[in-house]
Amino acid sequence: xxRLMLMLALGSGLQTAAAQTxxxxxxxxxxxxxxxWIKARADEYNKAHPGVxxxxxxxxxxxxxLQATILAARQNKAPALVQIFEVGSQLALxxxxxxxxxxxxxxxxxxxxxxxxxxxxxNGKVNSLPFNSSSPVLYYNKDLMTKxxxxxxxxxxxxxxxxxxxxxxxxxxxxxxxxxLALYGWFVxxxxxxxxxxxxxxxxxxxxxxxxxxxxxxAGKKIFQFFKDLQDKGYLTNTGKLxxxxxxxxxxxxxxxxxxxxxxxxxxxxxxxxxxxxxQLGVSVLPIPDGTARNGVVIGGASLWIPKNLSKxxxxxxxxxxxxxxxxxxxxxxxxxxxxxxxxNTSITALRGQGWFTSSPLQITAFNxxxxxxxxxxxxxxxxxxxxxxxxxxxxxxxKVTGGQGVDAVxxxxxxxxxxxLTDYNKNFK
Numbered sequence: 117x118x119r120l121m122l123m124l125a126l127g128s129g130l131q132t133a134a135a136q137t138x139x140x141x142x143x144x145x146x147x148x149x150x151x152x153w154i155k156a157r158a159d160e161y162n163k164a165h166p167g168v169x170x171x172x173x174x175x176x177x178x179x180x181x182l183q184a185t186i187l188a189a190r191q192n193k194a195p196a197l198v199q200i201f202e203v204g205s206q207l208a209l210x211x212x213x214x215x216x217x218x219x220x221x222x223x224x225x226x227x228x229x230x231x232x233x234x235x236x237x238x239n240g241k242v243n244s245l246p247f248n249s250s251s252p253v254l255y256y257n258k259d260l261m262t263k264x265x266x267x268x269x270x271x272x273x274x275x276x277x278x279x280x281x282x283x284x285x286x287x288x289x290x291x292x293x294x295x296x297l298a299l300y301g302w303f304v305x306x307x308x309x310x311x312x313x314x315x316x317x318x319x320x321x322x323x324x325x326x327x328x329x330x331x332x333x334x335a336g337k338k339i340f341q342f343f344k345d346l347q348d349k350g351y352l353t354n355t356g357k358l359x360x361x362x363x364x365x366x367x368x369x370x371x372x373x374x375x376x377x378x379x380x381x382x383x384x385x386x387x388x389x390x391x392x393x394x395x396q397l398g399v400s401v402l403p404i405p406d407g408t409a410r411n412g413v414v415i416g417g418a419s420l421w422i423p424k425n426l427s428k429x430x431x432x433x434x435x436x437x438x439x440x441x442x443x444x445x446x447x448x449x450x451x452x453x454x455x456x457x458x459x460x461n462t463s464i465t466a467l468r469g470q471g472w473f474t475s476s477p478l479q480i481t482a483f484n485x486x487x488x489x490x491x492x493x494x495x496x497x498x499x500x501x502x503x504x505x506x507x508x509x510x511x512x513x514x515x516k517v518t519g520g521q522g523v524d525a526v527x528x529x530x531x532x533x534x535x536x537x538l539t540d541y542n543k544n545f546k
Contacts, residue, residue, distance in 0.1 A: 296373035301507030321499035383455035412489025
């Protein structure tokens, strides 16, 4: 009898072990603040779901994580859930390694903020679940603005307004630069959207595969000319490195520049840095080209993807955890911790009910800018399989114009390089 009971107990244990579903979750947050938050959500989920074990792990920067996932999928060792940055979406789709989250099981995506869910909706399918989303804003030093004779209550909202403010700052504060601005392709993408201008043909690669860029048109010229004007007039400062927003943040935080442009995800760090340095921080909308009707920003950040070839329990558990991590309460808390948007409308409602925007008024500007974004192909964001390379080429172009080269020639050369990269890439999909 004892032997029979032992065999039954062992058999029960084997069945429990067999029923256990493990969800490897690869993400790109190596810092303790965000990484620990993710681990805490996984621990909560595991405790509430004894049959599932979510194992989050840092897998390197966005591009490194995406490449590692594609390689692992080819070896049938893919994680069940992976965080992929927004411009990696077309590459992720083209890899053939992922399944739309909308096909895993029925999900109502109606609570997600429209500009956010629009980015990740491709060919009528929600391919990935929004997680950490952001857009750029203007950060400014109120104290330095006042010293320069400018009104801290009315920061510039256009390129011309920035240049006029810079002219006053140069005279009043000769030892302080006006604008700390990184050579960053993401900013170019934002300013194309704000002008309701496509960065690529075929409706930004959403009506068909992108085959050519429209960067060298009138909208792109205004952006590159802005960088050149800032540099030529002595208003611009940065580290000279491509996409070095950490460097421009440091310049701004050390009060060596009055303005900087960066992600809303930096807001928490910017507030802390301003407090340490002893100045009043201001936040305003992204300045746009003069005479432009504001169209809205493109979502930055990343989303959560589920690979193919998972068992049904794995895929459903991966999506279930992703939905838990991005639920109303968690997204509100995530926003408070990091400055990333809470991607759900109910999270915004909850934050308003808590008085969050009253106690933290700097947050509301970013929200209003996002919620005022118009839904169209420009603001939905550009899709193309060489988006990572495209950003680098645009950044190299910005480096050239701030180094003294002419805007027209640089734009023409940059567009030719992007088009050549697209042609090479698209040969794989004929």
